[in-house]
Amino acid sequence: MLRVLNNSIFFCRMIITIGYYGLSFNMANLHGDPYINCFISAATEIVVYVMCWWFMHTTPRRIVTASMLFLSGSVLLLVQCVPKTLRIMTIIFVMIGKSGVTAAFTIIYIYSAELYPTVVRNMGLGACSMASRIGSMIAPYFAYLVMYDEVLPFMLMGTLMLTAGMFSLMLPETRDHPLPEMIQQTQSINCCWFSARLSGLRPSTIQTTVLQNSNIFSPASTAELQPIAPASTLAYDATPMRHGRALQGLYRTSLTIEKEI
Numbered sequence: 008m009l010r011v012l013n014n015s016i017f018f019c020r021m022i023i024t025i026g027y028y029g030l031s032f033n034m035a036n037l038h039g040d041p042y043i044n045c046f047i048s049a050a051t052e053i054v055v056y057v058m059c060w061w062f063m064h065t066t067p068r069r070i071v072t073a074s075m076l077f078l079s080g081s082v083l084l085l086v087q088c089v090p091k092t093l094r095i096m097t098i099i100f101v102m103i104g105k106s107g108v109t110a111a112f113t114i115i116y117i118y119s120a121e122l123y124p125t126v127v128r129n130m131g132l133g134a135c136s137m138a139s140r141i142g143s144m145i146a147p148y149f150a151y152l153v154m155y156d157e158v159l160p161f162m163l164m165g166t167l168m169l170t171a172g173m174f175s176l177m178l179p180e181t182r183d184h185p186l187p188e189m190i191q192q193t194q195s196i197n198c199c200w201f202s203a204r205l206s207g208l209r210p211s212t213i214q215t216t217v218l219q220n221s222n223i224f225s226p227a228s229t230a231e232l233q234p235i236a237p238a239s240t241l242a243y244d245a246t247p248m249r250h251g252r253a254l255q256g257l258y259r260t261s262l263t264i265e266k267e268i
Contacts, residue, residue: 013134018138021138023111023112024143028146030104031105048105051102054106062110069180076171084165086101086161087158101161111175121184123193125186
């Protein structure tokens with residue numbers, strides 16, 4: 008189960024990184040002043056970061072990640088339908104797609120950390136960062152595809168975004184759930200939102216573990232325990248200690264007499 012979870016997270020992290028950096032590098036290839044385009048892109052990211060803060064407190068992680076990826080992918084695929092005379096519409100669609108992938112890029116960092124159990128969380132996040140770095144190495148080549156076709160990078164990134172959105176729907180939900188501690192407590196992969204609702208009706212592994220641990224203190228087990236003796240019966244006899252101290256004093260006195268003789 009953890010292997011399937013790793014593959015899904017790796018693919019999503021790599022595709023989201025490709026989309027984020029690919030669209031950032033491609034801002035200079037859009038129509039108009041490249042400095043103004045980059046400024047608009049940076050300004051939209053600030054707004055998206057504030058929205059992500061609100062999403063993290065109100066919206067399930069899996070739903071908002073998949074929604075942002077579907078939004079970004081569908082808008083990027085619509086770029087090919089825009090006439091070449093309406094350059095401003097192309098810029099608007101690209102900015103919307105960049106906003107969607109920026110939101111997914113921000114949320115996936117926290118989401119992936121919540122998916123891994125504590126015993127392997129550090130190693131899992133390091134592997135996710137490696138997958139992201141692979142995506143960042145591939146991203147600049149998408150910007151060079153403009154030399155062959157202006158809409159080719161948007162078509163490829165849009166298709167990858169939609170694929171990553173479907174993969175993100177398979178990930179389990181972590182909002183309002185306790186973080187898994189052991190590998191056995193990792194949540195199962197879901198195929199769709201409906202199966203996730205059905206899986207929520209079944210007791211989770213964490214609840215089962217708590218119930219198993221609570222059986223240790225069940226009435227049947229407590230009946231076998233011996234009652235603790237009262238404090239009065241635990242008092243010890245100090246007479247041997249007094250006799251020992253008296254003998255020690257007599258021994259020291261005899262040594263002193265021998266030295267004087």
